[in-house]
Amino acid sequence: LNNSAKKKIPQGKFLIGYTGTLGVANSLYTLIDTAERLRDFPEIAFILVGDGKEKATLQKRVLEKGLVNVHFINPIPKVEIQAMLSQFDGCYIGLSKDPLFRFGVSPNKLFDYLYSGKPIIYGIESGNYKPVEDADAGFQIPSEDAKQLADAVLKLYRMEDSERAQMGANGRKVALEQYEYGQLAENLAKVLFD
Numbered sequence: 110l111n112n113s114a115k116k117k118i119p120q121g122k123f124l125i126g127y128t129g130t131l132g133v134a135n136s137l138y139t140l141i142d143t144a145e146r147l148r149d150f151p152e153i154a155f156i157l158v159g160d161g162k163e164k165a166t167l168q169k170r171v172l173e174k175g176l177v178n179v180h181f182i183n184p185i186p187k188v189e190i191q192a193m194l195s196q197f198d199g200c201y202i203g204l205s206k207d208p209l210f211r212f213g214v215s216p217n218k219l220f221d222y223l224y225s226g227k228p229i230i231y232g233i234e235s236g237n238y239k240p241v242e243d244a245d246a247g248f249q250i251p252s253e254d255a256k257q258l259a260d261a262v263l264k265l266y267r268m269e270d271s272e273r274a275q276m277g278a279n280g281r282k283v284a285l286e287q288y289e290y291g292q293l294a295e296n297l298a299k300v301l302f303d
Contacts, residue, residue: 110185110192114158117182118196122154123266125230126197128190129218131161136203136232141170142255143262144179151178153266155201158182158193194225198273199247199265203232206252211236223284228276230261246280 118124131137137157144155155178157167164181171179185193194200200222204210214235222229223240229247231240232254242249248264250257265273286292 110189110196114182114185114189114193117180118156119154119180121152123152124154124156124197125199125201125262125265126156126158126194127201128158128185128193128221129216131157131159131164131167133163134205134207135161135163136205136253137163137167138170139203139232139253139255139258140201141167141174141176141179143258144171144176145174146255146259147262148176148178150263150266153178153262155179156182156197158185160184190221191225194221194227197225197227199228199230199262200225201230201232201258203258204234204252206234210234210252213238220284220288223280223288226274226277226281228265228273229280230258230265232258240283241280244279244283246276246283 127137127140129135140155140157147153157179160183168181202216202219202222204214210233214233219240223244223246229241231242231247231249232252234252239249241247248261250261
């Protein structure tokens with residue numbers, strides 16, 4: 110991980126991280142509202158890694174609310190994503206409430222998160238597609254719900270290290286067995302040629 114990114118990661122904190130586009134659809138205002146709800150837990154911090162149209166507005170909101178538990182890190186190269194994720198205790202992925210998502214979603218960061226071996230808080234309403242819940246790799250919560258997101262963060266925070274590690278291991282196993290390119294190619298070949 111490059112030094113400038115590494116320096117911005119608070120030490121000795123329980124870190125919930127997000128990597129990717131800081132856009133409207135990513136439900137990051139919900140993450141900021143969650144940070145506000147959890148401001149009385151100084152040992153918990155939120156990291157947003159990336160850039161996007163909403164970054165300046167998100168930063169402004171954090172300043173206006175006087176939040177010291179939210180940290181922004183500039184985009185990092187794709188090859189450093191796993192090194193960044195290894196710093197987190199949990200990963201957040203969210204999308205805004207959109208009826209379209211009930212047919213399923215496939216954000217790249219989900220597979221990065223699963224592969225990282227970290228528990229995931231999945232704030233997406235994606236119909237019957239419940240990848241994190243089905244893998245027992247974290248918590249699935251409703252979209253744009255700061256209260257439930259805060260509850261999920263606290264639940265993760267209060268867990269034994271071994272429980273969190275097991276959740277992460279479950280996610281990594283699924284990433285390797287179901288979503289790795291070689292495995293996907295093999296599955297496709299079976300469908301096409303068997």
